[in-house]
Amino acid sequence: MNTKKKNLLLIFTRNPELGKCKTRLASKVGDYAALEVYKFLLEHTVSVTQNLNMEKYVYYSESIWKNDVWDNTVYQKKLQNGNDLGMRMKQAFLDGFDSGFEKIIIIGSDMYDLSQKNLEEAFAKLDEHDYVLGPAEDGGYYLLGMTSFKEELFQNKDWGTDTVLHNTLSDLKNENYFMLKTKNDVDHYEDIKDIPVFQQFLKHIKE
Known part of the structure; x- marks a missing residue:
């Protein structure tokens, strides 16, 4: 099995x-601005994943969109x-292992702080470790492999x-991770208000 066939990236x-x-972001900036920010984050996620030499599955929350x-x-x-999120991630991982993949990583689609190099590094760490975890500043995680x-x-x-994050690390305490x-993932206004690239979406905000 070549590298592309061994490695699988799951994008939720x-x-x-x-x-x-x-x-949560919309409660401060409004629904329209929140949607525009999210579309921008989706495009960023495409840009950092599309050139990875591996299989890539996108898992949609509601319905599969053919042209997006x-x-x-x-x-x-x-789909x-x-x-809940745990059950949905569990099923995606099981489907991947059932298909014969050896290294599987899951990410969301709202990480402006993530690069293609970060993802390549995460897969490389699975050569020597059984698990890899990307901690988020808010106490969750942005990546699990x-x-x-x-x-x-x-x-x-x-x-x-x-x-x-704390409870996940407890599960991994006896593992090689x-x-x-x-x-920082983007959930709240405070997560993006000082980042220049997001200012285009926030012009209408009054502090």
Whole structure:
């Protein structure tokens, strides 16, 4: 199996619909600006993943869109399946391992702080480690990778809270894992208000 066939990148994304994405950000900047920010983040995620030499699956939250930023010739498109984020991620990993992939990493689609090089490094770390984890500043994680399936990682988590990283590390305490650099994902106005590239979406905001 060549590298492309061994490595799988899972990208979890929300369908970019008005009023349905980045709701915490929208509470400050409004639904329209939040949607524009999210579309910008999707395009960024495409730019840092499209040239990776591996299989790439995009998992949609609501429905599969045929014609969007995710090129059908680059990404396989699938639908998330499960009652909560843990169940949906678990199913995606299981599908990947069942298909014969040896190294699988999952990311979201709202990380402006992520580069192609970061993702290549994460896959490289799985040569010497069984798990790789990218901690987020808000107490969650922006990346999870593994070479063997571990069900506990997807159970007993209060998803979307600042306890997820701590509880995930507890699950990994007896495992051979690597921690990447902490990064900031985009959930709140404070996450983007001082980053120049986002100013175009925030002109209407009054502090």
